[in-house]
Amino acid sequence: MSRATAERIAGQLSRRDFLAAAGGSAALAAFLAACGRGDSNTNSSGDFAKKFNLFTWAEYDDPDLLASWGEMNITIFNSNEEAIQKLVSAGGVSGFDIVVPTGPYIPQMVREGLLDELDLGRIPNFKNLDAPYIDQVFDPGNKYSVCKNWGTTGWIYDTTVVTTDIQTWSDFIKAAQTEASGQTSVLDTPPNLCGIYFWANGIDWTTEKKQDLDACEKFLVDEFAQHVKAFDSYPGINLTQGNYALSQVWNGDARQGLISVEDAGDDPTRYKWAVGAPETELWMDNWCIAKGASNLDAAYDFINFILDLDNSLTDIHFHGFNTGLKGIEEKASDMPYKEMVFFTNDEVDRMRAQTINSAQDRLVDIYNKTKAKAGA
Amino acid sequence: MLHAFPSWFWYIVLFLVPVAFVVVASFGSKVPGSAGRVDFSHPSLGRYREALDQTLLTVLIQTMRTSIIGTVLCLLISLPVAYYLATKVSESRRGLLLAVLIIPFFTNFLIRTMAWRIVLAPHGLISNLLIDWGLRDSGIMLLDTRFALQIGVVYNYLPLMIFPLFVALDRLDPALREASKDLGANRWRTFVQVTIPLAMPGVVAGLVLVFVPLSGDYITAAILGGAKGNMAGALVAAQFLQAQNPALGAAVAVLLIAAILAVLGAFAIIGKLTIVAIRRNRSVATVPV
Numbered sequence: 001m002s003r004a005t006a007e008r009i010a011g012q013l014s015r016r017d018f019l020a021a022a023g024g025s026a027a028l029a030a031f032l033a034a035c036g037r038g039d040s041n042t043n044s045s046g047d048f049a050k051k052f053n054l055f056t057w058a059e060y061d062d063p064d065l066l067a068s069w070g071e072m073n074i075t076i077f078n079s080n081e082e083a084i085q086k087l088v089s090a091g092g093v094s095g096f097d098i099v100v101p102t103g104p105y106i107p108q109m110v111r112e113g114l115l116d117e118l119d120l121g122r123i124p125n126f127k128n129l130d131a132p133y134i135d136q137v138f139d140p141g142n143k144y145s146v147c148k149n150w151g152t153t154g155w156i157y158d159t160t161v162v163t164t165d166i167q168t169w170s171d172f173i174k175a176a177q178t179e180a181s182g183q184t185s186v187l188d189t190p191p192n193l194c195g196i197y198f199w200a201n202g203i204d205w206t207t208e209k210k211q212d213l214d215a216c217e218k219f220l221v222d223e224f225a226q227h228v229k230a231f232d233s234y235p236g237i238n239l240t241q242g243n244y245a246l247s248q249v250w251n252g253d254a255r256q257g258l259i260s261v262e263d264a265g266d267d268p269t270r271y272k273w274a275v276g277a278p279e280t281e282l283w284m285d286n287w288c289i290a291k292g293a294s295n296l297d298a299a300y301d302f303i304n305f306i307l308d309l310d311n312s313l314t315d316i317h318f319h320g321f322n323t324g325l326k327g328i329e330e331k332a333s334d335m336p337y338k339e340m341v342f343f344t345n346d347e348v349d350r351m352r353a354q355t356i357n358s359a360q361d362r363l364v365d366i367y368n369k370t371k372a373k374a375g376a
Numbered sequence: 377m378l379h380a381f382p383s384w385f386w387y388i389v390l391f392l393v394p395v396a397f398v399v400v401a402s403f404g405s406k407v408p409g410s411a412g413r414v415d416f417s418h419p420s421l422g423r424y425r426e427a428l429d430q431t432l433l434t435v436l437i438q439t440m441r442t443s444i445i446g447t448v449l450c451l452l453i454s455l456p457v458a459y460y461l462a463t464k465v466s467e468s469r470r471g472l473l474l475a476v477l478i479i480p481f482f483t484n485f486l487i488r489t490m491a492w493r494i495v496l497a498p499h500g501l502i503s504n505l506l507i508d509w510g511l512r513d514s515g516i517m518l519l520d521t522r523f524a525l526q527i528g529v530v531y532n533y534l535p536l537m538i539f540p541l542f543v544a545l546d547r548l549d550p551a552l553r554e555a556s557k558d559l560g561a562n563r564w565r566t567f568v569q570v571t572i573p574l575a576m577p578g579v580v581a582g583l584v585l586v587f588v589p590l591s592g593d594y595i596t597a598a599i600l601g602g603a604k605g606n607m608a609g610a611l612v613a614a615q616f617l618q619a620q621n622p623a624l625g626a627a628v629a630v631l632l633i634a635a636i637l638a639v640l641g642a643f644a645i646i647g648k649l650t651i652v653a654i655r656r657n658r659s660v661a662t663v664p665v
């Protein structure tokens with residue numbers, strides 16, 4: 001470039017204009033790059049890097065166990081609806097490799113094209129799963145999911161505050177309205193919140209009948225909401241802080257809470273846990289592979305790793321939910337609070353799985369109204 | 377136009393376009409049984425009709441109440457701090473004190489808010505101190521109440537108020553305050569009639585900077601407020617995430633924006649009327665000789 005040309009360009013282009021153009025094109029480049037997918041993690045020889053992106057519930061796997069396998073980026077969600085919404089709005093480039101939804105939501109996720117079909121040949125340890133936990137009604141033949149663990153919903157309460165014994169959901173409601181009023185927490189998901197009313201009144205909690213839903217709304221908004229202190233899906237960690245006297249809680253979370261009370265040197269017998277009665281929830285969370293996963297080799301390897309009996313045992317000790325492998329109950333015989341993980345036949349008979357049906361929108365509406373009333 | 381290029385480009389791409397997406401989505405409707413797809417085949421105001429039921433109005437009123445109280449509290453706390461920093465502190469120490477104010481806010485917002493859960497817990501720091509000093513018999517029950525929420529929002533938005541106020545007060549010429557003193561005004565009258573009116577742009581900037589984000593905030597409410605901490609932002613989030621209904625969520629979001637603008641507009645009008653009334657009151661009349 002000649003000096004004359006350079007001078008002419010310098011004359012027309014001020015420094016401010018140049019910086020503006022540079023800034024704009026840099027921004028455009030960054031914007032377009034972010035729109036694209038992340039690079040895959042396989043090198044040319046076919047070995048894969050032991051890392052992937054996991055989209056799951058909180059406190060759900062032993063971090064030391066995960067670290068012993070490899071590296072993962074964990075993103076947390078609080079409810080299945082939230083997980084599905086995030087996957088849908090990402091439109092197939094969510095960047096997640098494994099997602100852990102609850103069973104009844106899997107058909108919806110398949111319909112929306114959010115999950116990849118599983119190649120069970122790549123998961124030899126699939127044979128370790130016990131018969132009752134494979135081939136579920138929401139995913140016949142395990143085409144999209146493999147059982148991670150299953151659990152249930154119950155309550156835990158501070159016996160120094162709530163002196164009456166709580167045997168059923170009706171007792172739970174009564175305690176929430178009297179002794180534990182203003183000290184009660186309920187799970188922060190629409191089906192569990194409405195389940196309190198249905199289970200207490202002998203109604204099938206998958207009901208779609210308008211009069212059942214209306215009655216549920218009337219009860220929760222008019223008679224229950226004002227006694228709720230918080231909508232908290234993880235009240236277990238609050239046990240050491242003494243925040244709630246009565247909580248609706250999942251079994252593993254309650255167990256983690258009791259263990260942390262012990263670790264803090266306090267007396268865990270102050271708190272009493274029970275599986276919900278006369279009916280309660282049966283939920284199963286599953287390992288699924290998200291559509292558009294870029295670390296497929298690592299994902300399959302991890303699922304195979306976690307279905308190994310010893311690894312599963314380590315994980316159970318951490319999260320406290322039954323992983324459904326053959327022989328795991330015998331191996332876990334020395335586990336603290338194992339009655340909160342492995343249930344009696346009576347308890348299992350009380351558990352009912354959820355179904356996603358036409359009542360879903362109404363349940364969310366009831367949940368929003370209850371929250372609004374509780375905040376009034 | 378080229379030299380203004382970055383600002384209008386950012387404004388359109390990063391502000392107008394996303395807001396336009398939300399407004400357009402609010403006229404759609406939910407595809408039944410789907411997870412968050414919006415159906416634009418019959419655009420209508422139906423989502424607004426659905427949104428404007430008792431639930432939203434109750435929550436909007438609670439939200440506005442929390443944000444107005446929070447903003448006023450921020451102002452009352454920040455004013456003395458900013459005034460002291462701007463006028464009474466020597467130049468050399470000013471930087472250090474400003475750093476002391478800002479450094480805690482380098483911590484992540486969520487962690488700062490969660491820390492309040494530990495401090496306010498019934499078996500937490502403040503409880504144990506009060507029990508040890510014999511001032512209380514049992515743990516404080518402040519957590520998961522509207523009071524805890526107010527503490528949390530004031531704590532989180534304080535720097536947004538302190539710094540505009542500090543800048544505005546710092547710009548004041550000290551000679552003006554001395555002149556006021558020479559002319560016989562006491563400290564209070566100087567403050568009210570000279571300092572505040574001159575710093576008014578900073579006060580307004582601080583108020584808006586705190587009020588607008590506070591009205592949309594629901595994370596602090598979710599962590600500290602428990603059931604009592606229901607803010608309108610949480611309703612928007614619930615529609616997008618739990619209910620898988622982005623159209624309704626967009627409608628609620630637009631209504632929230634409208635409510636914030638309405639409150640700002642109302643206070644602007646009140647402010648203008650107050651100034652007019654004060655001016656009329658304090659006009660200088662000629663004294664008949």
